[in-house]
Amino acid sequence: MIHCTTEDLLALKAGEGSSWARRHHGECTECQKELDVLHQRVARLKALPTLNPPRDRWPVIRDRVVAERRQQRTTHVRWAAVAIAASLGGIIGTRVYDHRKMEATRAVEVAALISHSQELEAKLRAIDPESRVLTGATAGAVSELEDRIASIDAQLGQPVLTSGSPTREQDLWRNRVELMQGLVNVHVTRAAYLGM
């Protein structure tokens, strides 16, 4: 007669088991006894006494936890220092970058102003103001504009005056362009008035 295997008995104990195992177990007193023995063995395993560690292990665990926390704190402080240094570096770098970017923009603008000023000079030469007769008031205005342009040219000719302040050179060139534009306008208006 074929009896239940240990696997069959364990499955029956777990409330599972094949239909054959369940049917056989219902009929076979030997397998019923084996299942009882299995139940009792498990009960005896569960009833085995609790064992206590022979030594107190807490001091070792506590010291290790404390050491690890100390190391973590040190690591955190180091990382925080690195993060702060990186942030400062970033801020400084950004400012340097911004400063350089601003200077580059300013240089482009100054170049544009110089170019514009040169265009106005060329336009003025084309009008040939020296060959034209001006009224007293117009001549006074032209003279004042030319004096102011000469003053600006004198300042632009002295790099010491502009090197300390980067915006100074830009302002001088802007003023020069405005004055040159005014001078050209005076001559153009005069020429138009005379129909020449």
Add this chain to the structure above:
Amino acid sequence: MRLAVYLSSDNMGTLANILSVDELAIQRAKTGDADALEGLFRAYEGTVYSLARRMCRTAEDAEDVLQETFFEVCRSISRFRGTEGGSLTAWIKRIAASKALIRHRSAKYRDTEPLDDEAGEGIAVGEAPPDVGLQLDLEAALARLSDTSRSVVWMHDVEGYTHEEIAELMGKTVSFSKSQLARAHTRLKKMLGKELTQ
């Protein structure tokens, strides 16, 4: 709310140790409070050591598992989601079982599982084979099982882990867990000889 954690019972069925861990203690332990962590250790050291001792071959291994388990508990308690003592017990036991199994997997503790059931009972290297016909008590018989078989029978029959949980912890299949349990019981039956039925 105070939750009783039953740590153990002796053979007579009386409660030998009843310690309690309340939610406040768990919350304090989560903040890293040293006294609360020691309280947890004192409440669970017997439970963890017993589990480790049943799964490991030697008392020294079990002590190391106890130490590793509580080091992990101290380190990870802040991430423990539950608040009830019961779930804390299950969480700590799972860490202990995992640490014991890791120990089994290490090269030093490579299982000495015999290939043939008739070849022996999973006797450790250097350990004397059991005398034929010697009727051992349950504890001695359990100790003579291979690490894997002993761990499976303890986790399943005593700790109440399912085969799925055991398979996950061991990194094996459910069939492996079931077959190990069957082999363990077959061997225990042989070693225990004629078991008394009541």
